[in-house]
Amino acid sequence: DAGVIQSPRHEVTEMGQEVTLRCKPISGHDYLFWYRQTMMRGLELLIYFNNNVPIDDSGMPEDRFSAKMPNASFSTLKIQPSEPRDSAVYFCASSWDRVHNEQFFGPGTRLTVL
């Protein structure tokens, strides 16, 4: 198993452009999490899904951010329009269930918005 897969690994874009980050969770995991990591704010939970349904999106910074999980094996995090302050590493993680609660992280996508 390749673990959680994220693409792209690096993204450089210009302010105002749309950015789409992708995640494939580990097969069989019911929970999927999107995090953002910055020097200033550390690791922040943006949103998470259970069985493809968004459960808590209180960490999504503003309306420019949106996340979807159309099926159990794919999720996207979209930023439109992007701004320089969105520059960060974005992690996706997945988990079996509430009892185990061990989250398996992807390698992250490093986003730079110029």
Next chain:
Amino acid sequence: AQRVTQPEKLLSVFKGAPVELKCNYSYSGSPELFWYVQYSRQRLQLLLRHISRESIKGFTADLNKGETSFHLKKPFAQEEDSAMYYCALSVGSWGKLQFGAGTQVVVTP
């Protein structure tokens, strides 16, 4: 509101010396705490969880509810312990994790 505090951003220790990473939390419910680690060029991964009361790679962590702490300890640090360590608190009924700011550990020979 729940909070996880890791007061040390950087911890530099010599090989063979004891190392202790501090973690304090605030949470009104029954806490579930974890330590995650990220080695250089590797993914963030679970190191240990308080409920298991286990020792992983020589590390232990004891939950002290009176002091609201979950410090991570190892009696003899090794160079391969150099990494970024995050303390995390599970909040709510859905397993949502709140992470501390992280502590970078550097073990020098």
